[in-house]
Amino acid sequence: MNQHYDFLPNDFEIADKGQDVNEQEIYVRESAFRQFLTKFSKNKGSVIGLVFILIIIFFALFGPYMNSFGSNEQIIGNESMAPRVQFLENFGILDGSQTLKASTGSMEINRYESNPNAADTYYWFGSDVLGRDIFTRTWEGTRISLYIALVAVIVDVFIGMTYGLISGYFGGKVDMVMQRMLEIINGVPSLVIVTLLIVVLRPGILSITIAIALTGWIGMSRVARAQILKLKDREFVLAARTLGAKPSTIIFKEILPNIFAQLIIMSMFSVPNAIFTESFLAFIGLGVPMPDASLGSLISDSFKSFLNAPFMIIPPVLVLSLTMLSFNLLADGLRDALDPTLKEV
Template identity: 55%
Template structure:
């Protein structure tokens, strides 16, 4: 057979300089950069984030700029319909209800109440945005309670298992077996209705759902090979829990935290029904809806306006939660 001999110049690179291309190919982004890129690619989540930011900004600024106070009563301006300058010229929010212009009948044509007034003549524009502030405070406090109590409790219970898990889960079952109404009645006996009372009510039972979801996710993840490899390398329990397990269940925790926001707001509305809500004249979106519902047939705007604000907030938080879940889930990196 003929012997083939390869010379030095038989094989040449198509391009002589690959240094820049190789560097860009090998450059690795951090976890947070990857998460931010995946989040910004989700247009629905970005729009939802901006909607939440705008609502928070309006809730802070609107009561400060208004000449009315949330607890200021005007008995001569009861149940005025919404009236907005500019829009009234095109037949929208004209202040006319049942064919009667109440602003004209009261000789206050120079006044505008963007969301109308309630049965006591209080300006609903200020009360809705002041109530949004309080509802958001309750919601974010509920998230902190979920993270500080529920997430940590579920991580410890699920990771160590055995007797530790048995004892911790029996405690959860005992607490969860007590009806919420009984706990609320006991709180009502020893405490007066206030924001502090609502926070305590959330701290007693609000973290249980998060702890169970976290425990279930930990039980699924801790049996995987990378956890065994980390244990083999001598990693501590604390390192494995917060560096190996937590990032892999973070997406589910985020979505649960976002779902706890509407739950907390509706829970506050329930407390208002049993007399453990915010004291008068303070208001939240839940109490405004409850109060407006009593007059829904006569003045439907008292219920519709806070319901619309609440619905926009709920939809935005749900879209944001979906975006954060996809962004923080390591399994979404290569998809």
């Protein structure tokens, strides 16, 4: 005979009473963009890199207009003047004083005080040996570095990525021919190509741009080829082929969206290398011709006066180093935030 029993609240108690009870964690579903921001913000280095890039871009755009000096304006009598900032000179910092060293000793001077025409003049980064404002010329040169960074990304995305995707997707003889051509191009050093371009063209930004367009995409093409080799035999690609999709549709609409984040990350890693290449070429005299300024040419000119005026070389070196470091930190953060293989379990 079945008996009915009414359970009372006191008939049950929580196991392990008095101890911490394991509770199920509840995860709130977030959008992909919000997940990206969350992961990106956890990488403090990448956030700092992004902030510095934004600051550098701001000064590159507006820095040359923050004072009354032109980038190529030479003022006779204001040569090799130390940095002077109005709101800091009262504290004895950046007041225009500089120390001249010689074999017999050293002497501290202030060219602003000895020059009556420079009493109300302020060179925030100092002036060079021709009396030009280093602050204005530094940010003018930074524009060229940022332009080279933009060219590197565009070349990687449009040339390297397309070349690698086509080579990896079709495979066989097409892949073999394209890879052999790639090895031939990569076998010629970039510096040799730039030198040959300078013989044909004038030394300048056009020669460097063409040189980057000819060789800067090789690394990206190999990455794109490796990525497409992983995906071209997946089920969704086979399904698209079965439905009669064209190769271009499969490559750019089916496969590319799945690997685009990784390719963008790799293109960001190529930016510091492109900036350094341009600065190195300018340093050895194969870059932007005078009187135009780039960070490399500014470093080269300042290096000649390093012993007597070391303040000249500090601004371009510091801006160049921060630019390259910031792009590396940003690329590292993008990799952690966008690469699906690095997602936390």
